[in-house]
Amino acid sequence: MTSSIxxxxxxxxxxxxxxxxxxxxxxxxxxxxxxxxxxYLGFFVAPTDAQQGEAYRIIFIxxxxxxxxxxxxxxxxxxxxxxxxxxxxxxxMMAQALAPTGALFTFIALWTGALWGKPTWGTYWAWDAxxxxxxxxxxxxxxxxxxxxxxxxxxxxxxxxxxxxxxxAINVPIIYFSVKWWNTLHQGASVSLTSAPTMARIMVxxxxxxxxxxxxxxxxxxxxxxxxxxxxxxxxxGWVGELAGAARGAK
Amino acid sequence: MTPFDAAIAGETSAGAxxxxxxxxxxxxxxxxxxxxxxxxxxxxxxxxxxxxxLGVGPxxxxxxxxxxxxxxxxxxxxxLLSLSRIFGSDFGDGALEQMALxxxxxxxxxxxxxxxxWLTGGLxxxxxxPLLGMQFGLSGGELTVLSxxxxxxxxxxSLLGAIGxxxxxxxxxxxxxxxxxxxxxxxxxxxxxxxAVDAVRGGQSGGAQLSLLAAGLLVAIVGAPLASAxxxxxxxx
Numbered sequence: 001m002t003s004s005i006x007x008x009x010x011x012x013x014x015x016x017x018x019x020x021x022x023x024x025x026x027x028x029x030x031x032x033x034x035x036x037x038x039x040y041l042g043f044f045v046a047p048t049d050a051q052q053g054e055a056y057r058i059i060f061i062x063x064x065x066x067x068x069x070x071x072x073x074x075x076x077x078x079x080x081x082x083x084x085x086x087x088x089x090x091x092x093m094m095a096q097a098l099a100p101t102g103a104l105f106t107f108i109a110l111w112t113g114a115l116w117g118k119p120t121w122g123t124y125w126a127w128d129a130x131x132x133x134x135x136x137x138x139x140x141x142x143x144x145x146x147x148x149x150x151x152x153x154x155x156x157x158x159x160x161x162x163x164x165x166x167x168x169a170i171n172v173p174i175i176y177f178s179v180k181w182w183n184t185l186h187q188g189a190s191v192s193l194t195s196a197p198t199m200a201r202i203m204v205x206x207x208x209x210x211x212x213x214x215x216x217x218x219x220x221x222x223x224x225x226x227x228x229x230x231x232x233x234x235x236x237x238g239w240v241g242e243l244a245g246a247a248r249g250a251k
Numbered sequence: 252m253t254p255f256d257a258a259i260a261g262e263t264s265a266g267a268x269x270x271x272x273x274x275x276x277x278x279x280x281x282x283x284x285x286x287x288x289x290x291x292x293x294x295x296x297x298x299x300x301x302x303x304x305l306g307v308g309p310x311x312x313x314x315x316x317x318x319x320x321x322x323x324x325x326x327x328x329x330x331l332l333s334l335s336r337i338f339g340s341d342f343g344d345g346a347l348e349q350m351a352l353x354x355x356x357x358x359x360x361x362x363x364x365x366x367x368x369w370l371t372g373g374l375x376x377x378x379x380x381p382l383l384g385m386q387f388g389l390s391g392g393e394l395t396v397l398s399x400x401x402x403x404x405x406x407x408x409s410l411l412g413a414i415g416x417x418x419x420x421x422x423x424x425x426x427x428x429x430x431x432x433x434x435x436x437x438x439x440x441x442x443x444x445x446x447a448v449d450a451v452r453g454g455q456s457g458g459a460q461l462s463l464l465a466a467g468l469l470v471a472i473v474g475a476p477l478a479s480a481x482x483x484x485x486x487x488x
Contacts, residue, residue, distance in 0.1 A: 084481075139435040146431050150424040159485045160418045164432060167414055167478055171436050174467075178439035182446055 011088045013230045014239045020223040027220035034213035041206035055119040064211035066109035072102035077169035080162035092158035097226040101218045103141035129180040140168045270355030274363025282371040296329040300383045318387030319448035330408040333372045334416040342420045358476040365413045373405035396457045400444040403464040410475035417482035
């Protein structure tokens, strides 16, 4: 029993708030340090690609953004499942806090992909399977946020958007494979990512470091955003009132 | 006494199948009383399809190439247009709340409502599609696969759409929001449906795509009523 009590201790917004407050700066600093290392590796240490020239260096932004954009949707769906199953407010708040960052990374992945495609493929947009499913992922994020914003009652917004996120999560693999098969049925992609020459080890290292930087950034921002959401939604509670009073007293 | 009244009175056990049957019969009767509304959805489909040749030009080769995609996209939009019909008026007049309180399992009632929605909205669209396909110069084999695809695919649209319709019940944002929620989820249906016709054109059977649509339909039949029932309960809370 003691372990279950420990598990759920931080499920209460009141006890999670100080934890988020304490953790967020650590993740932010780690993200900044990793980003500096990753950009240094990517832009100064990694050699110029024999085929793609300097343009390939955009993968140090693009690939981590794409990974994190998909990973955030999975995490969001996980919190939504938690929120529906255990009916915890904090799980729904976490999902709510994750969505804008997920949409941001999806957008960055699409944008940098287009910038990379122009010099490499000769076109900004190619209806490639990955690009198309990434675009649909962006629509799913927008749909999730739009549904949340359209519902005034926060508890109903929590549960309705959780159902939507879970239905979307079931659909994401189906969408990915359907787009992939659709693409191969219509025509072979003119340039395939997988046929690119195997990457130098230093490039992979740079990409991984950048992926961790993006991931830690996402955690830091989510923790910041969830603090704001907690304060906004728990404003009627005593502990938020004390917190506000203390802040006012400090001034 | 209808089975519904009987079930409320506790005289019969409220089985899932009788719930489905009751909901289908009720919604069909209601839909057939407002035939004009049904005609509107079908006309919308016909008009959207007819606009494309005006937009892209009448070259037969081009029309033949885009035909299946146009018919499918128009079917998606027509389905979207009619989704509010599934729960809208029942939510407005409180009938939906009565259904949620009834001894019938709510997913069964919702399955019936979705079935009735497809019978009155999706099925007429499937029936008229070969005619529209001929306008785009599709051959006999292509028309057969197109119709088979629509027959398997349009129920998926109703089933997935019901989830979105239930989630947006009573919201001001309404129609536009529903499109944003549901159209991305329709993508696989569109790809496999239009892809089946392309496969026939490329000399294959199109059986793979139709099998995938059938598989999707089975998954949706099991999952969508449950998700819709959850969403309806959330909306009624």
